[in-house]
Amino acid sequence: MDIIVENFTKKYGSQRAVDNISFQVRPGEVLGFLGPNGAGKTTTMKAITCFLAPTEGDIKVGGHSILSAPEKVKKLIGYLSEQNPLYLDMPVLDYLKFVAEMQGIKKEKIRNRIREMVIICGLEGEKHKKIGELSKGYRQRVGLAQALIHDPDVLIFDEPTVGLDPNQIAEIRTLIRSIGRSKTVVLSSHILAEVEATCDRILIINKGKIVADGTADDLRKRAQGxxxxxxxxxxxxxxxxxxxxxxxxxxxxxxxxxxxxxxxxxxxxxxxxxxxxxxxxxxxxxxxxxxxxxxxxxxxxxxxxxxxx
Amino acid sequence: MKLIWIITKRELKSFFDSLMAYIMIIAFLGFTGFFTWLYGADVFFVNQASLQSFFGISYWTLFFFIPALTMRLIAEENKTGTIELLLTKPVNDWQVVMGKFLGTLLLIVIALALTIPYYITVINLGKIDHGAVWSGYPGLILMSAAYISIGLFASSITNNQIIAFLLAIFIGIMFHIIFDVLANNMAGTIGGIFSYLSISSHFESISRGVIDSKDLIYFLSITFICLFSTETVLAKRNLVD
Structure with a gap:
């Protein structure tokens, strides 16, 4: 499943948050999205997930346009957003069930799927607690579980390791690596070591424009000389x-x-x-x-x- | 349709999880019970086997309770950012609005269903006008639908729950009292318009047992206009400004 971003522009008022960027993500590629704060990373990701509509341009996920077929696009995507908002008054299992139903997973498969996600994301001990009672790291895992539950082909992670301890960061990186073998992943971060450790390709944007595109080695070679x-x-x-x-x-x-x-x-x-x-x-x-x-x-x-x- | 139902279920469940539903139901039954059976123009004072006093008090209780239920529906999601999570699932804005609307309406229906014992009691007290009861309940539900949609709209334009509550009360009080007062003070066409806009005149005729298509259209159009405005506000994030 590939992602094609074509001349994507997003304006907030008169300010261009993202200015006419185009890029492609190939199937099975892990793309690292780098940039300083306010560069337009999150805006681009929100547009790919159909939360924000572009001012100009179009984005296609697996051939479906976010403008004409947003519901098809949304089905293909698993999204973990930056603040990882969750319904804090819901127990973990209820929440995962709610997301599974929303994603249209068949009723008889939901139980199994939730059990798998609980194991993969290491939520076994916390699954009956309310999400509000969980620590930041566990909430992040719930966020991951809800993003992965419908086995999407495309994963969008907006700063997935913010606020985690080093062990959890390592775990999540391993998880992203293993998911990335079969799926298309777009990952944003401003921790460079993280991007280097997990991504096949790096895209650096600044002030809404792409300033570099290539593997970590490419970029290094170009800059070093x-x-x-x-x-x-x-x-x-x-x-x-x-x-x-x-x-x-x-x-x-x-x-x-x-x-x-x-x-x-x-x-x-x-x-x-x-x-x-x-x-x-x-x-x-x-x-x-x-x-x-x-x-x-x-x-x-x-x-x-x-x-x- | 299925997606709307999933959201409806979640909203209803979250009312019960947060104790909001229990508090609302107990307070509703407490108020209406007190004024129907014990105090003021209650059934025994009026000395008639009718539920008019119950409908009268419900009319006021729901007016205050519904904004308290609806204030968090979208404002809270805006504030915590969960709206992003919800809208990046395969649903459209309309389904989200409908789901939230129906979830709250269902809670009101449950609360009203729990007052059916009042009806049974009054049947045993004397000869009751069944028609008035059988149209009074739908009347309350229609009125609730209108107030829920007003509350939902108020909740969608802010991320502060208190502001959403006050705004819903403010819009509600227009329909509830102010249009009525204006209608009484003005003659001619303008008075007629205000009288038509006032909820009380429509509710009174329904609770007396007359279901007129005029009243039905009135309530449904308020509901629809507010739900549609809510959807527009939600979709505003996509507008090019």
């Missing part, structure tokens, strides 16, 4: 070492680190590596190379670069 090394050298004077390094022609920039004697951050020229040269230089001068760490561009940096003006 040059080799950056941190080195420490012992056995010589700071100044001598600095001068010696300056002689190496593959190096473009040297930056002494203020905290440590004889430590430098070195940027090489485009497409060149300075590692060998640095090593031979040390051997020639009789110095000891005590540290040489390649500095990888982190996803955080890419994110900052793309979304800070």
């Amino acid at each position: 040059r080799e950056v090394l941190r080195i420490s050298i012992e056995g010589g004077e700071q100044n001598d070492i600095f001068q010696a390094i300056r002689q190496i022609e593959t190096i473009e920039m040297i930056d002494p680190l203020p905290m440590k004697q004889c430590s430098f951050e070195i940027q090489s020229r485009e497409n060149l590596s300075s590692r060998r040269n640095l090593f031979t230089m040390c051997v020639e001068k009789g110095w000891f190379l005590t540290e040489m760490t390649p500095i990888e561009t982190k996803l955080e940096d890419i994110f900052r670069e793309l979304t800070v003006n």
Whole structure:
């Protein structure tokens, strides 16, 4: 089941929350939706789930348009929204039954389906409690259970791990990974490690526009370009070492680190590596190379670069 | 149709889960019982085997109770955000509105059904005008439908329950008293219009045993207009502004 977003625009008043974006999510793909607060992630997701209608453009889920066949689209989608609103005065089992009925699951299958969801989402001990009595983590599981109960082909998760403890985060990530093998998942987050750990593809949006699209490695490669090394050298004077390094022609920039004697951050020229040269230089001068760490561009940096003006 | 029924069931159940339904039913039976049998123009004082005093007091009790029932229906969902959850399920706005409306109406019907012992008692007291009773109950239900839809509309335009309650009372009091007072003070066509708009004149004729299509159309059109407005307010999130 694929999702096709075509020239989607949403205006709130005169403000364009989402500005003419188009993308596709292929079947079986886990797409990570990244962006700073207010970038338009949630608006886009609400539009895919037919809660908000687009100002312009169209979204198709499995070939059905959200404009002309919203009820068909809604049936295909399991949605966990950002605040995870739930009926707090309903017991967990009653709530799951209500959602199952709404999703049109056959009466004789409902019991089994609820039992499965309770097991998958780890709600066994809490199933008779009212939702209002549950902790945040368990409520999140109820939210997941209601999103998955009708076995939808498309899953939309808006910040699914907000407010959970590290164990629960790991559990939910594993769950999303295993679901993602057979289903199309769109997941929004501003935790970059999470997106990297769970998603096949990353889409970064800022101010309502797509600013990057690709796998984590793609994005990294694109942003990195040059080799950056941190080195420490012992056995010589700071100044001598600095001068010696300056002689190496593959190096473009040297930056002494203020905290440590004889430590430098070195940027090489485009497409060149300075590692060998640095090593031979040390051997020639009789110095000891005590540290040489390649500095990888982190996803955080890419994110900052793309979304800070 | 099935989806409407699922929402209706949930609404009705949540009234009972939150004790709201029990409080409402007990208070309703308490008030109507007190004024029908014990105090004021009660059955023994009037010395007639009729349920007129019961219909009179129900007319007032429901006017105050219904906004208290309807105030949370949509306002609460707006506030907690559960409306998003509901509307991203395979239902349309109209089904949600209808489900909530019918859930509340069903609760009123249950409360009214519990007053059938009054009817049985009065039958044993003397000769009763069955026609007036058999049209009085539908009259109350029609009136309740109108007030529920007004309350539902009030609840849909705010996410504050108190405001929804006051607004429903405010709109309700127009139909309940103010149009009637205006009608009495004005002559001619304008007076006629206000008299037609007033709920009391329509309710009185029904509770006397006369079911006129004019009254039926009146109640049903208030109900329909308010439900339709509620749906429009819900759909407003989709409007391009």
